[in-house]
Amino acid sequence: MFASSFRRFILTGLTLLAIGAAPPPSAPLVLAAASLQESLDAAADAWARAGHPRPVISFAASSALARQIEAGAPADLFVSADEEWMDALATKRLVAAGTRADLVGNRLVVVEPAGRHTAIPLNGARLARVLGGGPLAMADPDSVPAGEYGKAALEKLGAWTTIAPHVVRAENVRAALALVERGAAPFGIVYLTDAKASSRVRVAGVFPAASHPPIVYPVARLTRSTNPQAEGFRRFLLSSAGRAVFARFGFTAPRR
Structure with missing residues (x-):
């Protein structure tokens, strides 16, 4: 009986050690149009305050980012400043099916x-x-x-x-x-x-x-993404709370 209890004690301790040593969820990598810098950083901060890993965001021209993705960049989400570059990635099956959505508009x-x-x-x-x-x-x-x-x-x-x-x-x-x-x-x-x-x-x-054509910023999860946090952040951006962050910075609802 003592031996059995001792074994349970040891197993419980090992389990707790394993849980304590488990690495935290990794932060998703987001590639985003340069014009989103302040607003997307604010959205990432809001997501982090809710207890999630803060996304790592790289800002540049949508064209440059799309080419990086085509070249194999290990990113999770892409937010483009127009539909053309998202279309180009979708044609090459680099956008996860069913994850593309219009995020915001601009003037x-x-x-x-x-x-x-x-x-x-x-x-x-x-x-x-x-x-x-x-x-x-x-x-x-x-x-x-x-x-x-x-x-x-x-x-x-x-x-x-x-x-x-x-x-x-x-x-x-x-x-x-x-x-x-x-x-x-x-x-x-x-x-x-x-x-x-x-x-x-x-x-x-x-x-x-x-x-000029309507200014639409589409967001999508990328096919290569394996980070479970990426989809949650994408959904947050499209939620009423996420859209409210972008509205504070002057973005509009996407126009068609």
Whole structure:
């Protein structure tokens, strides 16, 4: 009887030691568009306060992140600033089936350094005269979503041909914003949420929503993901609590 009790004691102790030594759940890795920096960090903080491992987030242009995923980056979630790059990954079966969803929307604006007060006429020739007078900072209009939206808007308004030679192409929308903040460019085209995140620029004009394709940020879990925390965080982002975090930073409901 004593031997049996002793064995139970030893087994219980070993079990408790095993539980105590078990590593905590690993944090999911999220690759996200640069324009989501403050909002997604805030969402990750909220998720962590609920007792979950705080996601590790890497921010860059959606195009660069999509190429990293194609090259085998061991990420769990991808949040793109447009649908094109998510489509490209889905075509290659790199997006887990049934996990793609529209997260938020945004607006496109012209910014200038704080302290200036230029009135931006958002129509053809007049717009071209104002923005074509000096460097215009934009994310790369041939590959980065913010730049592609900006180019589409300028084409729609009849100003792209005149302005194009003066465009300074940045690697992502935050790099374009930084050029205006430093005074290296008198104007820039960024998202409204980027402008709200900086005290060193002001919004000089808001592009009509109809002048460019709808700005939609899709989120999805990646096929290679094996982290059980990833799906929970994805669902949190899409929940009312998650969307409320993005709304605080100026993001809108996704528009179709």
